[in-house]
Amino acid sequence: MPINERLLKPYDPNATEDRIAKQWETAKAFAPAAVARSGKIFSMVLPPPNVTGALHLGHATMLAIEDIMVRYARMRGDKTLWLPGTDHAAIATQVKVEELIHKTEGQTRAELGREEFLKRVEIFAAEKHDEIVAQIKKMGASVDWSREAFTLDETRSRAGRAAFKQFYDAGLIYRGRRLVNWDPKLQTTVSDDEIEWENEATPLYYLKYGPFVIATARPETKFGDKYVVVHPTDERYQQFKDGEKITVEWLTGPITATVIKDEIIDPTFGTGAMTITPAHDQTDYDIAARHQLAFEQIIDLRGKLLPVAGDLAGQHWKKARPLIIEKLRAKGLLEKIEPDYQHQIAKNSRGGGLIEPQVLEQWFVAVNKPFGEKQMTLKELMRQPVADGRIKIIPERFQKVYFHWLDHLRDWCISRQIWYGHRIPVWYRPKAAPDDGRADQSRAGQEIYVGIEPPADDDWQQDPDTLDTWFSSGLWTFSTLGWPASAAGKPNSPTDLETFHPTTVLETGYDILFFWVARMILMSGFLLQQIPFHTVYLHGLVRDEGGKKMSKSKDNSIDPSVMVEKYGADALRLALIIGTSPGHDLKISEDRIRGYKHFSNKLWNIGRFTLTAIGETAPPPTAEISAADQAALTELNILTKEVTTDLDNYNFHLAAEKLYHYIWHTLADKIIERVKTKEQSLWLLYTAFERSLRLLHPFSPFITEELWSFLPKPPTDTLLINAPWPTF
RNA sequence: GCACGCUUAGCUCAGUUGGUUAGAGUAUCGCUUUUACACAGCGAGGGUCGGGGGUUCGAAUCCCUCAGCGUGCACCA
Numbered sequence: 001m002p003i004n005e006r007l008l009k010p011y012d013p014n015a016t017e018d019r020i021a022k023q024w025e026t027a028k029a030f031a032p033a034a035v036a037r038s039g040k041i042f043s044m045v046l047p048p049p050n051v052t053g054a055l056h057l058g059h060a061t062m063l064a065i066e067d068i069m070v071r072y073a074r075m076r077g078d079k080t081l082w083l084p085g086t087d088h089a090a091i092a093t094q095v096k097v098e099e100l101i102h103k104t105e106g107q108t109r110a111e112l113g114r115e116e117f118l119k120r121v122e123i124f125a126a127e128k129h130d131e132i133v134a135q136i137k138k139m140g141a142s143v144d145w146s147r148e149a150f151t152l153d154e155t156r157s158r159a160g161r162a163a164f165k166q167f168y169d170a171g172l173i174y175r176g177r178r179l180v181n182w183d184p185k186l187q188t189t190v191s192d193d194e195i196e197w198e199n200e201a202t203p204l205y206y207l208k209y210g211p212f213v214i215a216t217a218r219p220e221t222k223f224g225d226k227y228v229v230v231h232p233t234d235e236r237y238q239q240f241k242d243g244e245k246i247t248v249e250w251l252t253g254p255i256t257a258t259v260i261k262d263e264i265i266d267p268t269f270g271t272g273a274m275t276i277t278p279a280h281d282q283t284d285y286d287i288a289a290r291h292q293l294a295f296e297q298i299i300d301l302r303g304k305l306l307p308v309a310g311d312l313a314g315q316h317w318k319k320a321r322p323l324i325i326e327k328l329r330a331k332g333l334l335e336k337i338e339p340d341y342q343h344q345i346a347k348n349s350r351g352g353g354l355i356e357p358q359v360l361e362q363w364f365v366a367v368n369k370p371f372g373e374k375q376m377t378l379k380e381l382m383r384q385p386v387a388d389g390r391i392k393i394i395p396e397r398f399q400k401v402y403f404h405w406l407d408h409l410r411d412w413c414i415s416r417q418i419w420y421g422h423r424i425p426v427w428y429r430p431k432a433a434p435d436d437g438r439a440d441q442s443r444a445g446q447e448i449y450v451g452i453e454p455p456a457d458d459d460w461q462q463d464p465d466t467l468d469t470w471f472s473s474g475l476w477t478f479s480t481l482g483w484p485a486s487a488a489g490k491p492n493s494p495t496d497l498e499t500f501h502p503t504t505v506l507e508t509g510y511d512i513l514f515f516w517v518a519r520m521i522l523m524s525g526f527l528l529q530q531i532p533f534h535t536v537y538l539h540g541l542v543r544d545e546g547g548k549k550m551s552k553s554k555d556n557s558i559d560p561s562v563m564v565e566k567y568g569a570d571a572l573r574l575a576l577i578i579g580t581s582p583g584h585d586l587k588i589s590e591d592r593i594r595g596y597k598h599f600s601n602k603l604w605n606i607g608r609f610t611l612t613a614i615g616e617t618a619p620p621p622t623a624e625i626s627a628a629d630q631a632a633l634t635e636l637n638i639l640t641k642e643v644t645t646d647l648d649n650y651n652f653h654l655a656a657e658k659l660y661h662y663i664w665h666t667l668a669d670k671i672i673e674r675v676k677t678k679e680q681s682l683w684l685l686y687t688a689f690e691r692s693l694r695l696l697h698p699f700s701p702f703i704t705e706e707l708w709s710f711l712p713k714p715p716t717d718t719l720l721i722n723a724p725w726p727t728f
Numbered sequence: 729g730c731a732c733g734c735u736u737a738g739c740u741c742a743g744u745u746g747g748u749u750a751g752a753g754u755a756u757c758g759c760u761u762u763u764a765c766a767c768a769g770c771g772a773g774g775g776u777c778g779g780g781g782g783u784u785c786g787a788a789u790c791c792c793u794c795a796g797c798g799u800g801c802a803c804c805a
Contacts, residue, residue: 010765
């Protein structure tokens with residue numbers, strides 16, 4: 001048989017990769033059933049990409065790393081599942097579609113209405129989904145498409161409702177009136193983790209408050225301030241007793257103020273006295289709660305002042321601020337202004353506006369409430385498996401970050417006022433209070449129903465809110481494996497859930513350690529009494545050449561699909577692995593990707609030489625192995641061992657670099673040259689080449705599979721499933 | 729403020745438990761169509777491994793300290 005014609009031309013990834021991909025697909029090579037030699041199980045879920053847009057290089061990195069793990073597991077003979085899917089990404093997707101509709105049609109979501117708007121979102125999500133799926137395939141990711149899931153499909157929605165009900169029945173989900181992060185722009189709450197703090201210089205106003213002078217950066221919130229707080233040991237304010245009432249002249253006339261003593265006050269800051277605005281500030285809210293003080297809403301949900309502001313009522317706080325300053329000046333209440341006061345302002349990281357804390361009735365997950373026989377809290381449930389080593393986090397330093405986050409964790413606000421997402425499975429009777437823009441839509445006195453299915457009678461009205469997207473993605477490791485078991489009929493045994501859960505490893509970016517990883521540990525721990533995974537591997541973020549985080553909106557992203565077109569998925573994968581390390585950010589340039597294309601070409605030519613040299617059959621070992629061959633063999637075994645160890649330890653970059661170096665500088669530079677001079681045998685060359693293909697396959701699947709197909713062996717073989725991982 | 733990370737070739741970065749002449753891509757320069765490789769190959773130059781101190785036979789690697797940059801968390805009215 002003459003040498004394959006394709007091998008005579010330079011390596012063309014475009015002509016190869018799609019064909020190989022199809023071959024794998026036809027062979028159903030990515031299904032767990034394809035391999036089961038070792039008796040072990042390997043399972044992993046794909047962190048579902050958001051259907052907000054096409055994949056960027058961060059996703060490509062994720063796919064590359066995960067595919068290495070999965071292909072390695074398969075070659076070791078493990079029954080291997082890599083489960084793919086996409087994430088509806090509630091708020092992010094809604095914002096994206098709202099912007100799009102506003103831009104193209106000039107419509108708002110309110111004008112379209114809930115039903116019509118959701119239809120548009122679904123069309124958008126479906127388009128992005130198809131793009132994402134095509135991109136995943138292009139990268140060579142060997143996911144099991146037969147089990148593909150979506151966080152908002154019917155199965156996952158049912159799982160979300162079931163989860164909600166279980167938490168509710170255990171008293172761990174409650175409806176409470178509390179200070180939450182309100183986004184006036186998107187008209188929804190967001191969780192503490194979704195807030196981004198930005199530095200800002202702003203004037204600090206010193207105001208006369210009776211005998212006190214208080215400082216504030218937000219004079220427009222001060223209308224209702226009826227409490228002045230000082231430190232209990234502050235000698236300047238010794239003459240005032242805790243709880244003492246005084247009359248002060250204030251913005252809209254004289255008011256009765258109460259002196260409160262609390263140790264949270266820093267006597268060295270400003271004047272050591274401050275008034276509090278419990279309805280619009282976390283610290284103030286905490287003080288008010290501690291002393292059981294009343295709180296009054298000053299600013300409405302759109303950012304406008306309420307009647308307490310007197311003649312400024314109805315004005316947006318931004319417009320009202322200068323007017324208030326004028327008023328204070330006129331009344332002689334303005335002591336001084338410090339112009340460049342540095343403070344931080346809260347922004348909604350999901351493309352929203354400035355956060356205005358508001359007291360609202362919302363749904364929360366109680367993280368500090370003991371439950372069950374062990375009287376453990378959810379916070380402890382999240383801490384324990386990491387603390388006792390059942391879940392290992394790589395790199396290890398993120399364990400500390402995780403614990404630190406847990407220490408400060410407050411109850412998780414899970415209700416959102418956006419439309420796209422899982423509707424909260426709660427129904428009320430007789431009917432909901434009208435939305436008048438005020439923060440007092442109490443549902444007290446109403447009958448409540450919480451269930452997986454809607455109530456039978458039709459006089460119930462469902463809660464209009466949706467769930468935080470992380471509530472449903474927290475279920476991902478098991479909502480994708482058949483949880484909760486359907487009531488009808490007994491599933492085959494063992495079920496996917498029994499076989500594949502807990503999953504082996506979770507691989508994701510460190511930026512969603514809190515959002516996602518922690519929530520998965522919570523969900524799995526409470527609902528399944530299991531850990532969701534044994535190992536967490538966190539990769540760094542991909543940044544552009546300027547060091548900025550890649551994002552579609554900034555338009556600084558290198559499109560992975562374009563890179564695959566130009567240099568091949570194999571080259572892109574190597575460029576994203578070599579020279580990186582776990583948990584560290586990666587700056588990537590196109591040059592770097594191009595560089596690794598040369599490596600594909602080098603390997604291709606090694607293949608051409610080797611296969612031309614050996615002819616039609618694999619060369620038999622020489623009767624006696626020469627010293628030169630033996631030395632090369634030893635080197636090959638050392639490499640095999642090191643690569644194996646590196647893969648076992650999640651050091652993919654080290655393994656890839658060693659292979660790169662060996663193939664170029666040993667196989668090509670030394671072995672081929674020595675074969676030319678007959679110093680080493682063809683048998684050795686063939687052995688080293690064949691071994692290199694197997695070792696490199698997890699990293700560069702396409703070219704290795706293609707070269708493998710040219711080796712003298714039965715034609716049905718694929719490297720992916722038939723070639724065992726080499727031993728040493 | 730608390731915690732963590734980074735500082736290595738012109739640039740972007742690797743360098744696992746301390747061990748020969750510190751590596752990769754790219755950039756610069758030179759050579760090469762000689763039995764794989766011009767969509768290239770080979771080779772060269774380029775590094776007091778942020779500064780200082782210490783431990784050690786031996787430090788880019790471990791310890792202390794200083795500086796700069798970055799990240800997470802918390803926070804001041």
